[in-house]
């Protein structure tokens with residue numbers, strides 16, 4: 001039903017500014033009642049990070065920064081969501097407009113800059129949702145406030161983890177948004193050590209920390225970063241965030257920010273493959289970037305992703321995409337003789 005409704009309203013939404021359309025849709029989805037998720041094919045049930053997932057398809061960070069519509073994501077068939085990025089204090093983000101559609105490229109460019117209500121509001125919403133016994137896994141993505149000085153960024157992560165860690169199945173340390181000045185510089189062994197020390201000092205019980213990386217890291221730097229992620233005891237890697245490169249777009253554009261959607265797919269997949277070569281099976285990868293079909297999701301999985309996420313394709317294809325990716329993924333596994341997702345992870349590496 002929601003699928004046909006989206007088809008009906010999409011032309012109207014696409015006449016609005018991208019962020020206005022997004023807010024409208026989220027507003028509608030916020031009223032969604034909690035309900036059982038659609039059934040997932042059994043060969044999609046998977047165990048990652050020591051947790052059972054109904055299926056490996058998740059919602060990427062940024063779509064629901066303030067945890068407005070978690071029940072809707074469950075009903076659409078996602079196996080998990082990554083809420084956030086959540087910051088310690090509320091902040092407005094960059095000036096609007098700050099999201100643009102590139103229709104022919106099935107892409108978006110955004111320079112949102114983590115607008116959000118801040119940790120307290122989001123924590124209360126997630127607590128309320130947890131009380132409804134959700135049947136999808138909940139990841140929470142955290143990031144520093146724009147005005148946090150570089151030497152206090154680790155403290156922001158620790159404070160955020162302290163408040164949100166026990167509410168999340170896993171916490172994603174976002175080091176890769178291109179829209180918070182200086183953030184990507186934290187993708188280095190020294191800075192990772194600093195963040196780890198601050199997180200350890202926060203002593204959050206039973207928490208799994210993952211690091212979200214950019215697709216714009218030079219291959220020579222990616223190796224040492226991966227090694228320190230594993231050595232420091234982080235539990236996984238989310239790859240990738242948006243790119244500041246424009247090569248794959250093939251046109252010049254004056255829009256500033258991170259590019260997502262179809263033109264990002266191969267760059268993300270190459271990054272996933274390189275990370276997999278470095279980390280092997282020591283930590284799982286959540287693959288994200290340009291997934292718009294079951295074949296795309298399968299390609300990321302074969303490149304080394306144990307779970308996948310999407311954002312931009314949901315805008316273009318609509319909410320029916322989640323179920324169709326899951327159905328297609330199940331069929332692709334069967335076609336290739338894999339009994340489960342985990343058997344296909346990294347098959348191409």
Ligand SMILES: Cc1cc2nc3c(=O)[nH]c(=O)nc-3n(C[C@H](O)[C@H](O)[C@H](O)COP(=O)(O)O)c2cc1C
Pocket residue numbers: 060061062063065084085099108110112114141174177212240241242259260261262264288289290291309310311312313
């Ligand atoms: C409008 C927009 C806002 C985003 N906000 C965040 C964010 O707050 N935190 C984050 O880690 N990633 C954010 N992302 C990146 C996505 O989580 C994802 O890594 C990226 O878009 C690639 O996936 P996709 O091609 O399926 O969209 C955002 C992406 C878009 C398009």
